[in-house]
Amino acid sequence: MKSFAEYNPIVITVWFFxxxxxxxxxxxxxxxxxxxxxxxxxFLMRNGLSHGREHLFFFILFLILALANPLVSHNGxxxxxxxxxxxxxxxxxxxxxxxxxxxxxxxxxLRSFTQIMTSEKLLYITGALSPKLSLVLSMAxxxxxxxxxxxxxxxxxxxxxxxxxxxxxxxDIKGRSRVFSILITWALENGIITADSMEARGFGACRRTQLxxxxxxxxxxxxxxxxxxxxxxxAAAAGAKSLSFVFYPSITAEKPDLLGIAGLITYGLLIxxxxxxxTEVSLRWKYLRSGI
Amino acid sequence: MLLIQSxxxxxxxxxxxxxxxxxxxxxxxxxxFDEKKHIIIAxxxxxxxxxxxxxxxxKRSTGTRRMVIVxxxxxxCFAGRFIPFLKPVAALTIIAGLYLGxxxxxxxxxxxxxxxNFYFGQGPWTAFQMLAWGLIGLFAGILSxxxxxxxxxxxxxxxxxxxxxxxxxxxWTVLWYNEGFNVRLYIAALGTAVPYxxxxxxxxxxxxxxxxxxxxxxxxxIKIKYGV
Numbered sequence: 001m002k003s004f005a006e007y008n009p010i011v012i013t014v015w016f017f018x019x020x021x022x023x024x025x026x027x028x029x030x031x032x033x034x035x036x037x038x039x040x041x042x043f044l045m046r047n048g049l050s051h052g053r054e055h056l057f058f059f060i061l062f063l064i065l066a067l068a069n070p071l072v073s074h075n076g077x078x079x080x081x082x083x084x085x086x087x088x089x090x091x092x093x094x095x096x097x098x099x100x101x102x103x104x105x106x107x108x109x110l111r112s113f114t115q116i117m118t119s120e121k122l123l124y125i126t127g128a129l130s131p132k133l134s135l136v137l138s139m140a141x142x143x144x145x146x147x148x149x150x151x152x153x154x155x156x157x158x159x160x161x162x163x164x165x166x167x168x169x170x171x172d173i174k175g176r177s178r179v180f181s182i183l184i185t186w187a188l189e190n191g192i193i194t195a196d197s198m199e200a201r202g203f204g205a206c207r208r209t210q211l212x213x214x215x216x217x218x219x220x221x222x223x224x225x226x227x228x229x230x231x232x233x234x235a236a237a238a239g240a241k242s243l244s245f246v247f248y249p250s251i252t253a254e255k256p257d258l259l260g261i262a263g264l265i266t267y268g269l270l271i272x273x274x275x276x277x278x279t280e281v282s283l284r285w286k287y288l289r290s291g292i
Numbered sequence: 293m294l295l296i297q298s299x300x301x302x303x304x305x306x307x308x309x310x311x312x313x314x315x316x317x318x319x320x321x322x323x324x325f326d327e328k329k330h331i332i333i334a335x336x337x338x339x340x341x342x343x344x345x346x347x348x349x350x351k352r353s354t355g356t357r358r359m360v361i362v363x364x365x366x367x368x369c370f371a372g373r374f375i376p377f378l379k380p381v382a383a384l385t386i387i388a389g390l391y392l393g394x395x396x397x398x399x400x401x402x403x404x405x406x407x408x409n410f411y412f413g414q415g416p417w418t419a420f421q422m423l424a425w426g427l428i429g430l431f432a433g434i435l436s437x438x439x440x441x442x443x444x445x446x447x448x449x450x451x452x453x454x455x456x457x458x459x460x461x462x463x464w465t466v467l468w469y470n471e472g473f474n475v476r477l478y479i480a481a482l483g484t485a486v487p488y489x490x491x492x493x494x495x496x497x498x499x500x501x502x503x504x505x506x507x508x509x510x511x512x513x514i515k516i517k518y519g520v
Contacts, residue, residue, distance in 0.1 A: 065469065072476050099469050119410055132355075136363045136399070140407055143367030181506055187368075188514045191360040199356055 004274040009121035026238040038271035039108035069096025237263020369404035383499030389432030397429025454493030
């Protein structure tokens with residue numbers, strides 16, 4: 001029993017890339033609706049009702065994106081009204097709404113992805129691709145707090161020596177740039193020492209190891225296979241033009257054939273997978289607790 | 293995993309990846325496909341960056357030292373992205389390219405885009421940012437001789453890099469929003485991005501003016517002292 005965020009990072013990444021990838025390649029309106037709703041539900045499920053500001057930002061962005069297209073593009077047959085001698089058409093408006101739904105949906109997915117994929121998981125994935133790249137990234141991450149601490153130390157030392165006061169702007173800027181310059185020299189020297197020390201301790205002698213172990217359990221395998229299966233059907237439906245939707249010059253929606261319907265259903269299932277997992281986990285947790 | 297043994301192969305990759313592979317993938321992916329294949333572009337350009345990386349950092353003992361210096365530069369870029377209004381990432385990337393070579397510049401630019409986006413939001417635009425900043429660093433490395441000789445030229449390069457960055461990112465904005473490339477949307481996007489463009493160009497010039505000479509002195513000192 002483990003929640004979605006505890007699955008193997010590779011599995012989570014594959015799932016996120018499948019969901020967002022389909023949403024970006026295929027612009028079928030119903031698919032966009034599924035993607036947007038799924039993304040919002042997933043985000044709400046993880047964060048509850050907090051992050052009100054983010055929701056507001058996304059909502060405003062949605063409106064801007066939806067309205068931008070009809071103001072710029074004047075394709076389409078059905079003219080709604082004329083503004084500044086430019087026709088505003090129904091088709092362009094709907095196209096804008098569709099694009100906005102796609103972009104906001106993907107933005108919501110990526111927000112959740114950024115929350116779930118901590119930098120540690122990123123290093124796990126890049127470590128599998130290239131150990132050296134993973135090392136550079138992890139060192140850079142480690143340097144950020146180190147540098148900020150060191151610059152505070154240098155700053156204190158400079159003030160204690162009476163080298164600058166921060167009540168005078170010019171003096172302040174001069175002093176801070178001196179602190180920055182000292183920090184750079186220190187950082188470079190420190191980096192070389194770190195590198196030598198790493199070499200001395202046998203860096204590069206064998207594969208990089210991880211602080212946390214990410215096992216590939218049976219559940220991970222099952223989830224991965226299920227994701228790929230569902231993705232295949234959806235991608236086949238999108239690739240075989242079963243889900244085509246033409247906006248210009250006038251909206252022509254062919255009724256989706258069997259493959260298209262199957263694609264929509266599998267995409268919905270794909271999005272629901274983590275919701276199912278979370279529900280199962282919480283139900284089981286409640287059941288176990290009731291037994292105590 | 294990605295270690296390339298033959299030296300000839302490495303030099304071929306070094307020439308082909310940045311000049312042929314990455315731009316052609318980006319352009320082909322964006323224009324030739326009538327649908328949106330940005331994930332493919334993203335993956336391809338990230339993978340090409342990886343290839344370039346392994347091609348440059350092959351030799352082990354000097355490799356570790358250079359790697360750590362690159363990590364230091366990435367960490368500085370990371371901290372720099374938190375400065376409001378000014379954006380020193382491109383300037384630091386250019387400095388890395390100038391003094392440590394084109395590959396290091398490419399790495400600093402592309403990896404800091406990858407890393408900082410874990411805080412500023414990861415997305416398909418990451419690949420474009422990686423590409424834009426990476427190329428800015430790479431060209432700084434290639435043009436390092438004339439740029440180091442004349443300071444005015446360096447500042448001009450910084451301003452041009454800021455403009456180019458904005459232009460590249462707006463191509464991406466339009467392609468994502470609209471299927472296919474629409475000139476009017478592109479101009480509209482450029483129009484709304486004017487404050488950003490100005491901020492990029494100004495901060496590049498400002499930071500290059502302030503940082504390039506002292507930074508270069510320090511990097512050169514490290515290079516001479518430790519033979520990086």
